Amino acid sequence: MPLTGFISSLLCFNLWLTWNFLTPASCHLLQRPCRLASRIALCNDYQLSSVPRDLPGNIAELQLNNNRISTLQGTCLSGYPALVILSCAGNLLDTIEPDAFLRTSHIESLSLPDNNLSVGYWRTGRALRALTKLRTLDLSGNGLTEEMASFVLENLTSLEYLYLSRNIMLRLDQDIFRDHHQLKELNLEKNMLFEIDSAFDHLQKLQRLNVAFNSLPCLVNFQLTQLVELNASHNAIELFTSHQDMEETFRLETLDLSDNKLFFFPFLPKHSHIRNLLLSNNRVSFYEHLTDNSSTNWNSTVQFFNLKGNASNVTVKLWDESLRGGISTMDLLDLTGNQVNYLPEGFLSKMPSLSRLKLGTNCLEYLDLASEAFPSSLHELDMSNNKLTTLQGNQSMLHKLSNLTHLYLNLNDLQALPPWLFSALPSITTVDLSYNRVRICSLKENSITPEYSDCAVWRNITSLRQLYLAGCSLKHLPSAAFERTSITHLDLSNNPEILIRQDTLAGLGRTLQHLDLGNTGLHEFDFTPFRHLKSLNISSNYIAQLPGSLLSLHLRFLDLRNNRLTTIPSQQANTIVQRVQTLFLGGNPFNCCLSDWYTTFKLSATWPYVTKNRRWSHP
Numbered sequence: 001m002p003l004t005g006f007i008s009s010l011l012c013f014n015l016w017l018t019w020n021f022l023t024p025a026s027c028h029l030l031q032r033p034c035r036l037a038s039r040i041a042l043c044n045d046y047q048l049s050s051v052p053r054d055l056p057g058n059i060a061e062l063q064l065n066n067n068r069i070s071t072l073q074g075t076c077l078s079g080y081p082a083l084v085i086l087s088c089a090g091n092l093l094d095t096i097e098p099d100a101f102l103r104t105s106h107i108e109s110l111s112l113p114d115n116n117l118s119v120g121y122w123r124t125g126r127a128l129r130a131l132t133k134l135r136t137l138d139l140s141g142n143g144l145t146e147e148m149a150s151f152v153l154e155n156l157t158s159l160e161y162l163y164l165s166r167n168i169m170l171r172l173d174q175d176i177f178r179d180h181h182q183l184k185e186l187n188l189e190k191n192m193l194f195e196i197d198s199a200f201d202h203l204q205k206l207q208r209l210n211v212a213f214n215s216l217p218c219l220v221n222f223q224l225t226q227l228v229e230l231n232a233s234h235n236a237i238e239l240f241t242s243h244q245d246m247e248e249t250f251r252l253e254t255l256d257l258s259d260n261k262l263f264f265f266p267f268l269p270k271h272s273h274i275r276n277l278l279l280s281n282n283r284v285s286f287y288e289h290l291t292d293n294s295s296t297n298w299n300s301t302v303q304f305f306n307l308k309g310n311a312s313n314v315t316v317k318l319w320d321e322s323l324r325g326g327i328s329t330m331d332l333l334d335l336t337g338n339q340v341n342y343l344p345e346g347f348l349s350k351m352p353s354l355s356r357l358k359l360g361t362n363c364l365e366y367l368d369l370a371s372e373a374f375p376s377s378l379h380e381l382d383m384s385n386n387k388l389t390t391l392q393g394n395q396s397m398l399h400k401l402s403n404l405t406h407l408y409l410n411l412n413d414l415q416a417l418p419p420w421l422f423s424a425l426p427s428i429t430t431v432d433l434s435y436n437r438v439r440i441c442s443l444k445e446n447s448i449t450p451e452y453s454d455c456a457v458w459r460n461i462t463s464l465r466q467l468y469l470a471g472c473s474l475k476h477l478p479s480a481a482f483e484r485t486s487i488t489h490l491d492l493s494n495n496p497e498i499l500i501r502q503d504t505l506a507g508l509g510r511t512l513q514h515l516d517l518g519n520t521g522l523h524e525f526d527f528t529p530f531r532h533l534k535s536l537n538i539s540s541n542y543i544a545q546l547p548g549s550l551l552s553l554h555l556r557f558l559d560l561r562n563n564r565l566t567t568i569p570s571q572q573a574n575t576i577v578q579r580v581q582t583l584f585l586g587g588n589p590f591n592c593c594l595s596d597w598y599t600t601f602k603l604s605a606t607w608p609y610v611t612k613n614r615r616w617s618h619p
Helices: 121-128 146-152 288-292 443-447 548-552 570-579 596-604
Strands: 035-037 040-042 061-063 085-087 109-111 136-138 161-163 185-187 208-210 219-222 229-231 240-242 254-256 276-278 301-305 311-317 332-334 356-358 366-368 380-382 390-392 406-408 430-432 466-468 489-491 514-516 535-537 557-559 582-584
Touching: 121 146, 548 570, 570 596
Parallel strands: 040 061, 061 085, 085 109, 109 136, 136 161, 161 185, 185 208, 208 229, 219 240, 229 254, 254 276, 276 332, 332 356, 356 380, 366 390, 380 406, 406 430, 430 466, 466 489, 489 514, 514 535, 535 557, 557 582
Antiparallel strands: 035 040, 301 311
16 A cells, blocks of 8 residues: 655746746756746656756745656755755655755755666765755655664664655664654565564554565564554565554554465454454465364464464464454455355354444355344445355344345346245345345345245335346346336346347336446337436347347447447437547447448547547447
8 A cells, every 4th residue: 555755845836937947058048948836846757867957046845756866966955045845756856965955955855766876886875964854855766775764864863754765675673763763654565574573662653554565474563653644565474463462552554464374363452453454365264263263283373383383472362352442443455265164152242333344255155144243334345256045144144234235146046035035134235146046026025024035125225236146147138127216327238038028127217327228138228218328238148239228328338249230320310429528339240331321430539538538449
């Protein structure tokens, strides 16, 4: 998760002024003038090889990004003593002369990413010593090793925001940030870090730390109580543990451990305010079931070893609930893409504030919406791409999920569920049941209330707005299947044997905005009642003539690919040009002798894509 630097805002939204240079022979002659706005000089992208010398002397911000400056010489900035912000990103900068900042010591923000400062880091480090008020420093992408960075950063005691991403640092020890007691934000992503040894322990004001995209194998004895956000995603972390003996309350709110190699749910601090725990794309599973079998050879504890082969002091019971730490303030828990095959008893009840639970792409085979004790605060539940065959829940318990709005069950193998399930969720707005084997209950079945069925009732769900039933092997859609709903998005695609009659979608004309009927065996259909449609997909069907009812709609998107169209009448083509913004026509057997429509489209746009906010695909 990239973090942007803190830049003091001095920009006044005045009219841009153009200023021409009268440059002496010793200064760089500009091909185009810089731009001035208030006390800001914008000299970006001008192929400059040196700093302009005759800008107004009172400028507070100077931007020199994307030029060809290789050296900041000793006198190049002496004419700008009021400078507070200097940005020289994306140049050829390899050296800053030691006296370059002697007359601009008020600089608070210095941005030097994507240069070559590793070449002259010794002289650059000496130059930075003059910036006693420097608060923000960006040295990203300069090829710095940890030894180089340590020297460059020496004595910069006023730093609050430091960015060192995209360098080549391997290991951090307690000395590299020893002078930076004021640091609030530190970005170290995309280095080559494999070890961190007490480098942050003395940074008592550090709130945001980014070590993503490195090669860290573990984070143990985490004890940064003041940290609010930690991004350690995209490493090789197998274990995360906090210091188990600390009684202090941790301020940590967001912990991102996604895209690692975690085997266990992280051992969080006992007292914390964590709200967002991101664990997607790991190998997390739960192991409490191993204690149920007395004949198992598994030990009840496990001891972890560090890289040097010495036993660490992390010896834990894998099924000790206390090691989950303080999770009562959790708002988002993302376990997408792990190996979870069940949730431990009482696990969810310990998170009474949980709003979003993401369990997609795991190994869950069973789900009981009642017995799992989902918190009433839950808004979003994602159980997609698991191995669920049956969904259970009783009507009285489901009313406790009064705040659930989004439910994702797609890509399972559901064949049985309570038919009234979705109508028992009073706030439900979005349901995705795509690629299951659940049909739509008929009106007769709607009056019968079996405990479980292979169909679901969609009538009278007044809160429902988005419904996705793609690839459900639907064949017969009962009449008024969505009666007394306010659906805006309906996806029935990839049901090639479905029979869609005009009365099937009765009642949706006043609300439906996005309709997907791709690959549904459609030959013709009257779209006149759906006057609010903005997006329509009727691709991969058997449509031989463009339905005339489409011409009365104000569609933004229309997909007609892979049908049987041989031509489009001129009048229809003219109407489409005026109303449709994005049109896909590929894969149709168009007759080259009946191609007047082609000329109409070509004259309205730069072929094959966009002008006038319209886009056409190749026929």
